[in-house]
Amino acid sequence: MTAAPGQTVGPFFHLGLPYDGGNELVPPGRPDAIRLHGRIVDGAGAGVPDAMVEIWQADPSGAVCRTPGSLRRDGWTFTGFGRAATDADGRYWFTTLEPGPTEPGRPPFFAVTVFARGLLDGLFTRAYLPGDPAARAADPLLAALAPERRETLIAVPEENGLRFDIHLQGDRETVFLAFPRRVS
Amino acid sequence: MTTLPTQAAISDEIEELRFTSGPQPRLDYPPYRSSRLRHPTRAPEVADPEGVELWAPCFGHADVDDTEADLTMRHPGEPIGERVVVTGRVLDGEGRPVAHQLVEVWQANAAGRYRHQRDRHPAPLDPNFTGAGRCLTGADGSYRFVTIKPGPYPWRNHLNAWRPAHIHFSLFGTDFTQRLVTQMYFPGDPLFGLDPIYQSITDPKAREMLVATYDHDLTAPEFSLGYRWDIVLTGGHRTPLDTEETP
Numbered sequence: 001m002t003a004a005p006g007q008t009v010g011p012f013f014h015l016g017l018p019y020d021g022g023n024e025l026v027p028p029g030r031p032d033a034i035r036l037h038g039r040i041v042d043g044a045g046a047g048v049p050d051a052m053v054e055i056w057q058a059d060p061s062g063a064v065c066r067t068p069g070s071l072r073r074d075g076w077t078f079t080g081f082g083r084a085a086t087d088a089d090g091r092y093w094f095t096t097l098e099p100g101p102t103e104p105g106r107p108p109f110f111a112v113t114v115f116a117r118g119l120l121d122g123l124f125t126r127a128y129l130p131g132d133p134a135a136r137a138a139d140p141l142l143a144a145l146a147p148e149r150r151e152t153l154i155a156v157p158e159e160n161g162l163r164f165d166i167h168l169q170g171d172r173e174t175v176f177l178a179f180p181r182r183v184s
Numbered sequence: 185m186t187t188l189p190t191q192a193a194i195s196d197e198i199e200e201l202r203f204t205s206g207p208q209p210r211l212d213y214p215p216y217r218s219s220r221l222r223h224p225t226r227a228p229e230v231a232d233p234e235g236v237e238l239w240a241p242c243f244g245h246a247d248v249d250d251t252e253a254d255l256t257m258r259h260p261g262e263p264i265g266e267r268v269v270v271t272g273r274v275l276d277g278e279g280r281p282v283a284h285q286l287v288e289v290w291q292a293n294a295a296g297r298y299r300h301q302r303d304r305h306p307a308p309l310d311p312n313f314t315g316a317g318r319c320l321t322g323a324d325g326s327y328r329f330v331t332i333k334p335g336p337y338p339w340r341n342h343l344n345a346w347r348p349a350h351i352h353f354s355l356f357g358t359d360f361t362q363r364l365v366t367q368m369y370f371p372g373d374p375l376f377g378l379d380p381i382y383q384s385i386t387d388p389k390a391r392e393m394l395v396a397t398y399d400h401d402l403t404a405p406e407f408s409l410g411y412r413w414d415i416v417l418t419g420g421h422r423t424p425l426d427t428e429e430t431p
Contacts, residue, residue: 005208179233
């Protein structure tokens with residue numbers, strides 16, 4: 001069956017999508033919490049103030065969360081899903097935990113979606129953790145990319161966590177992903 | 185001050201780009217002016233989904249209250265406008281129902297005004313209508329919202345630009361690669377041909393997938409009109425066997 005086409009999230013998505021606590025997968029201040037943040041940038045280098053980022057991730061042990069509660073967090077359960085609208089400067093941030101590898105030897109990453117006014121369909125990408133260069137070197141997606149393209153998928157370590165900027169266009173355009181359908 | 189292009193100029197651009205993409209919208213679509221600096225210029229990298237991408241976030245009754253599916257009951261009074269039921273099924277690319285999954289909607293009121301600080305359209309806000317709702321699909325993938333038919337509204341893409349009436353939909357599938365945000369339209373809208381967002385899907389058959397069908401059997405006597413809209417997501421990547429397993 002043909003999939004329904006996407007359409008832009010438009011300028012008024014704040015009415016329906018972001019929610020209180022959406023960007024706090026764990027409470028800030030928890031000892032093992034990290035900050036994952038970045039800026040969404042357009043082709044002229046300006047921040048995109050009307051964009052939305054979602055992350056979906058494994059927990060630190062690499063387990064995929066199968067627990068509801070992302071929309072109304074109970075303060076204890078890690079659900080692996082978060083959503084953040086950008087601020088006036090195009091910045092977003094999450095308080096979360098570092099994902100572990102879902103299979104031994106695989107490089108851990110955050111699955112990321114991006115939506116914005118002016119962007120006619122959502123985009124998929126991955127924010128890989130900066131550690132474990134051996135696992136990244138063995139990753140088929142990363143290995144197939146030119147080094148400067150590969151770099152756009154790797155979060156930058158910082159004192160309190162990770163930075164992951166998303167360039168919609170331009171010299172440092174982020175690598176966005178398409179997923180072929182499995183032929184069974 | 186920049187002079188806005190006319191509808192005729194935008195319509196010419198739309199005409200030139202007909203049938204230039206597959207079933208998905210063109211991201212690089214100049215008639216939608218805001219897309220100019222916001223579309224990736226490189227083709228996406230093809231990746232094999234893995235790990236979390238093979239699973240979708242879980243939502244449950246802890247997340248969504250049953251009352252959130254009725255956008256007409258969120259305030260003490262009745263909202264103004266044409267009361268409608270919008271219902272259908274969320275399906276994956278193989279036609280299987282996407283069960284117990286989150287559907288989110290948001291929309292303008294009957295006058296074409298969003299309850300949003302950035303909406304400056306001088307049409308009235310309705311104190312009895314917010315315009316946001318959520319529900320979980322049933323075991324058969326079905327969803328159902330009760331709402332008010334949104335009005336068309338003007339925007340500043342070009343001179344005399346008006347969006348056809350639409351409801352924004354946000355959908356999850358059984359794996360994260362199926363994530364979709366789109367818009368549902370109402371049949372027979374005279375603004376379809378003029379709207380660069382709708383026309384960014386340059387294949388007319390694909391565009392029509394976003395148009396609901398009026399269904400008189402869904403219309404409730406003396407109460408509301410009924411529209412049906414099924415939403416097909418991309419194919420899931422897990423095999424049925426995977427689905428039985430816990431990760």
